[in-house]
Amino acid sequence: MVTETQPRGAAMRAARRRREHVRRLLTHLGLIAFGALMLYPLLWMLVSSIRATEQILRDPSLLPNSFVWQNYTEGWVALEHPFHHYLLNSGIVVAGSVVANLLACSMAAYAFARLEFRGKRLFFAIMLATIMLPVHVVIVPQYILFSQLDWINTFYPLIVPKLLATDSFFIFLMVQFIRGLPRDLDEAARIDGCGHIGIFVRIILPLSVPALATTAIFTFIWTWNDFFTQLVFLTDPDLYTVPLALRTFVDSTSQTSWGPLFAMSIVALGPIFGFFLAGQRYLVKGIATTGIK
Amino acid sequence: MATAVKSRRSGPDAPERGRPARPVSPERRQGRAAYVFLTPWLLGLCLVTAVPLGASLYLAFTDYNILSTPNFTGLDNFERMLGDERFWAACAVTARYVFVSVPLQLVFALLLAVALDRGLRGLAFYRGGFYLPSLLGSSVAIAILWRELFGHDGLVNDALAFVGIEGQSWLQNPSTALSTLIVLNVWTFGSPMVIFLAGLRQIPEQYYEAARVDGASRLRQFWHITVPILTPIIFFNLILQTIGAFQTFTQAHVISGGTGGPVDSTLFYTLYVYQQGFRDFDMGYASALAWVLLLVIGAVTAVHFVLSKYWVFYGDD
Numbered sequence: 098m099v100t101e102t103q104p105r106g107a108a109m110r111a112a113r114r115r116r117e118h119v120r121r122l123l124t125h126l127g128l129i130a131f132g133a134l135m136l137y138p139l140l141w142m143l144v145s146s147i148r149a150t151e152q153i154l155r156d157p158s159l160l161p162n163s164f165v166w167q168n169y170t171e172g173w174v175a176l177e178h179p180f181h182h183y184l185l186n187s188g189i190v191v192a193g194s195v196v197a198n199l200l201a202c203s204m205a206a207y208a209f210a211r212l213e214f215r216g217k218r219l220f221f222a223i224m225l226a227t228i229m230l231p232v233h234v235v236i237v238p239q240y241i242l243f244s245q246l247d248w249i250n251t252f253y254p255l256i257v258p259k260l261l262a263t264d265s266f267f268i269f270l271m272v273q274f275i276r277g278l279p280r281d282l283d284e285a286a287r288i289d290g291c292g293h294i295g296i297f298v299r300i301i302l303p304l305s306v307p308a309l310a311t312t313a314i315f316t317f318i319w320t321w322n323d324f325f326t327q328l329v330f331l332t333d334p335d336l337y338t339v340p341l342a343l344r345t346f347v348d349s350t351s352q353t354s355w356g357p358l359f360a361m362s363i364v365a366l367g368p369i370f371g372f373f374l375a376g377q378r379y380l381v382k383g384i385a386t387t388g389i390k
Numbered sequence: 391m392a393t394a395v396k397s398r399r400s401g402p403d404a405p406e407r408g409r410p411a412r413p414v415s416p417e418r419r420q421g422r423a424a425y426v427f428l429t430p431w432l433l434g435l436c437l438v439t440a441v442p443l444g445a446s447l448y449l450a451f452t453d454y455n456i457l458s459t460p461n462f463t464g465l466d467n468f469e470r471m472l473g474d475e476r477f478w479a480a481c482a483v484t485a486r487y488v489f490v491s492v493p494l495q496l497v498f499a500l501l502l503a504v505a506l507d508r509g510l511r512g513l514a515f516y517r518g519g520f521y522l523p524s525l526l527g528s529s530v531a532i533a534i535l536w537r538e539l540f541g542h543d544g545l546v547n548d549a550l551a552f553v554g555i556e557g558q559s560w561l562q563n564p565s566t567a568l569s570t571l572i573v574l575n576v577w578t579f580g581s582p583m584v585i586f587l588a589g590l591r592q593i594p595e596q597y598y599e600a601a602r603v604d605g606a607s608r609l610r611q612f613w614h615i616t617v618p619i620l621t622p623i624i625f626f627n628l629i630l631q632t633i634g635a636f637q638t639f640t641q642a643h644v645i646s647g648g649t650g651g652p653v654d655s656t657l658f659y660t661l662y663v664y665q666q667g668f669r670d671f672d673m674g675y676a677s678a679l680a681w682v683l684l685l686v687i688g689a690v691t692a693v694h695f696v697l698s699k700y701w702v703f704y705g706d707d
Contacts, residue, residue: 214424239442293426
């Protein structure tokens, strides 16, 4: 591709490389500045969670210049129950949701990815359409149904639908993944006498660990953050989850208790941050596979 | 995906070759197995999705407060909407939010993805940092943070005071309250950015080399190579984020204390549905509102698909 005479070409290449260096440096500086701006509020909330409330309102810096641990101890007991009560409630809902999604969505995904059956194309299209269905359109009849089952103010309305594979986004994610697995292994297992359940349990599930991990992490984060369905189905303060407890905290306190409020917000964000650090690889891959097909 | 194509070619769907004939054909056995695997999903589709969807369509034509039986009222709920100022306020708020925040969010996502592409050092580090807000953005904790940031004594006003601008109470002012939520949505540009990054990786490097040989500037390369090739992914992100933005609830609920105030300036549509259905228990009207939302989302998506013919380029064109 280099058609110029050698000496001039070399000089130009060196100049271009220098320019390239400067450009990269500027890119890095720009990205760091922009990233710092984006993450500043988060870091500031973290630092502020150990500041006194009056100081939070005056001090925009990130220097951890005071250590008011009372924010955490006060915030922990500020509501009707100690905060670990709400963490436990959220934990139950999240654990149930993760197990339910892993089971139900992987089963449906296996059928869509590997088996031929009547109505497959239609069902697949319906499954995709339900990903986009707003929950608000079905929430009123669901509420009526669950109240007739006496399930309002229990965790069932938050977990049982997931046991019935209603989070179809994850079916889609796993279908995409399973389709990418070589079929030769299924064949080999079949020749060795495995039925469909055997193939699913012994071949597909073990090979799908990355997709299952993505499902588990996303289910965790989305359920942990979920507010709307928990707000509708849980009205008893004993059953409040972390988001509902925080909302109550905002309503119940005057403007002056930002310290404890920030402290409990940091506690609420902690598990998401932990899963983000541990599972970043799966998260990024999960988005990319469902996004690109 | 390459492996999927290959295996589909190499693995014919006649697995039972060479076995003794059985009373039930392999296709039918497979079909039966499929329905066993699909049972939970089919049950969920009926009980949790389809039946409630139909029921809410019926309730949309009734007066229903959960205590008495639904009372069929024809088109009353829809007529009521036409004269309902808060309904129109909710429509206006949601439309402004969707049509301002989604394009802004996608512009940031695309620009950052391009900046991160092409073997930049520390890619994973930057990507993680930019992606983190989109995991946290829908939480109550972040909405609480936003209440402080844009409050009268908040961090934003501190920063403005630092450069000599007098701030205001952004959340108390009806003309700025919605903007704070638009900023929050733009802040979560990380997940479309990750999708863009995956798409950028599919563009062959030779295209850019050829363009450089022809002396095309980076800007021209961006407009004439990157953007056209990415249009299907831009379209995908646009649809996904638009549908998501229509359903925004948590942040508006927390920031306004559930009211949608000040002066209904953050009365998101879903918040209004919630107020009607679960605060006033006017479930017939709430169902009618929800169905209108569904139809609007469907219509907007359909329009996007029609318009996409004019700007989305698939490889085979």
